[in-house]
Amino acid sequence: MSEYEVICGLEIHVQQNTKTKMFCRCNNDSENARPNTNVCPVCMGFPGQLPKANKKAIEKSIAAGLMFGSQIPERSMFDRKNYFYPDSPKGYQITQNFHPIAIGGNVEVEIKEGKKNIRIHHMHLEEDAGKLTHTAQGSLIDYNRTGTPLMELVTEPDINSVEEAVAFAKEVQRIMRYSGASNADMEKGMMRFDVNVSLRPFGQKEFGNKVEIKNLNSFSSMEKAFHYEIRRQTKALKAGETIHQETRGWDDVKQKTTSQRSKETAFDYRYHPEPDLPPVVHKQVLVDEIKATLPELPIVKRQRYVDYGIGYDESVLLSNTLEMAQFFEDASSIADDPKKSAAFITTNLLKHLNENHIDIKDSIVTAKHIGELVNLINNETISNNTAKNEVMSFMLETGDMPSKIVEEKGLKQVVDTNLIDTLCKKAIESNQKAVDQYKGGHKKAIGALVGFCMKEGKGQVNPKHISEHLEKLLSE
């Protein structure tokens, strides 16, 4: 165990999924667009152009803020953050420095030791910058991203380990998706992290100087950079050095953080209220209306699924997105059997979808298919094995309903009474001890006999039929 306590606060940038940009009417989706085609005089910062705040972006921020349990003040305001950089054609960024859209709040995360609460300092709304690509020939710039609505969530320094940071980041991703504000797709750069790290000797009250590692764009790079920084700072402190406040970056090739700028050269952004935009006033009715549309939190959903008897990891899978959760809940309500529905979805369906890079919303096997499949097992039309193997693979191939497949392929379970009788008699002969226990009043001992038959019958028989027949034989 290290002698230093890890202190960390995260700043998370999340791009919104609005149709248009933050302050102009440009298309906000440039996934398939050629560079510099979704631009206009406003987001390119031409002189005399006036920004107009996107109402949807404000509503989405309120939705996200409410899901983090934040206060939504009646008024928020935009400010100018002045700096020159090629990715920002205006020479400043419109952000919220003095009056952000959401204040306070918290996220409960689940870690090995249990649950932990991480407090949110605030969340503000701003515009994203353009995208620079550095090549051997020179640097390229794409302004399509310039002006994308961007939420920045800032935590209190409540995070004390890498595990907590990753759990928190993943939970924020889920909540952002649940709120409808963002697709929070890491591969597409929709979510980026700054990790602030400092160490202090256990028992010391004051925080040590923090180092900020900027612009981490995957959970794994965040994890690696954080681990590296803890090791680097521990080593420095042990050698009697002082940690200076600075900004560092993660070098994925060298697998280390490298210094970018120190506090001494920190920018003065000369923030001032944005003169071209009026304050944003949120009427309480609007906030209440948005609140009424919000789903339950992912952690609440997970707990509900665990209460159904579903394993924790499966519950996480099933509640990662609202679409996934809806799929599962539809299937399990058709069959009135959450456990079996969850098993088919997590072990058979999701495996297939992941292997073939298919999104749940494009799956030809729907919640109706899964619900009907589970019903066919529960009313003993087909065996669990037939469902898992033949029916499932035909279904994934054709999208046909399970009842149709069972009919056409003749997969109905035949009750082979001869086989059942043979197996049960053999079980009774070979398990004298269990038979005696059963006859002596220990009814649960029949389980051993059923198990024997299932093994001998290689899954061709139904456990319910077996135990009924065993009971009959044993009472004779």
Ligand code: ADP
């Ligand atoms: P700055 O003024 O440098 O931007 P802030 O006080 O705004 O610093 O904090 C930025 C982030 O750094 C927040 O997430 C905060 O929780 C975190 N933070 C602040 N002080 C420390 C510290 N000593 N160690 C680790 N994280 C810190």
Ligand code: ZN
């Ligand atoms: Zn524009």
Ligand code: MG
């Ligand atoms: Mg700050």
